[in-house]
Amino acid sequence: MDTDPRQRLIASATALLTDEGVEAVTLRRIAREAGVSHGAPLRHFAGRAELLSAVATTGFAELRRRGENLPGSAPRERLLAACRAYLGFALDNPAMFELMFRHDLIDAAEPELASTNTAAFDHLSELVGAAQRDGWRAGTDRRLLTASLWAALHGLAELWLWGGLDGTRVRATLDVTLETYLG
Structure with a gap:
């Protein structure tokens, strides 16, 4: 150690x-x-919140790493892979995923945490921008589109993790969601 x-x-x-x-x-x-x-x-x-913020920072860094070196050459393929990587991270790391968004336990304004969180969002936003340049929802504000996509992925992850989608197939539900957004 x-x-x-x-x-x-x-x-x-x-x-x-x-x-x-x-x-x-x-x-x-x-x-x-x-x-x-x-x-x-x-x-x-300084306290538990600062320590948990440092832990959450490692979670956002890992989430970002999973969104890099994605398969596919077309912008839409890379964006789909990033969406799957987001959900995969949440399902593989449920407690970390929970902590990363528990603003009652962490200090979201802590500089390193805020920077790492922003970097993960910005990376997804870059992938959204590339897909837009390739013709997908070109007229939509990129940051709003990214936030909407992130929210949909986050909602799916939470529903699966907390049992709200019992009996459904994770991959099939994700595919329908992504087709709704990206189709």
Whole structure:
């Protein structure tokens, strides 16, 4: 494990989040998992929200990485692949996905978190712009279109993760949604 105490705390919080979910991630539990005193997290972070914001930053960075090096050469194919990558990330990392959007637990204005979140959105927006230049909804404001697409993907992910789409097939539902947006 990393010897930098701050990074060790982030790694411990991430592992705890993955194993037990958002509610299990307390400063005491993080300290215990990191093998440090219960006061150590407050020497490196102003509080739980700052530490959880650092964890959420790693989630947005991973989401962005999944949206890079996409298959397909046509802009629409790359955008479809990015949409699938977004949903795949959410389904593979349900607790992280939840944390990333829990503004009651994180500080969305924390500079590194805000920057990483914006970078993930901007990357999707670049893919939307490329698809628009290729003829898809060329007259629509790119940022509004990106926000709408992100919201649809996010809604699907939450519905699957929290059981709102029991009995449906994830891939088929995503394909219908993407065809509605991109068809």
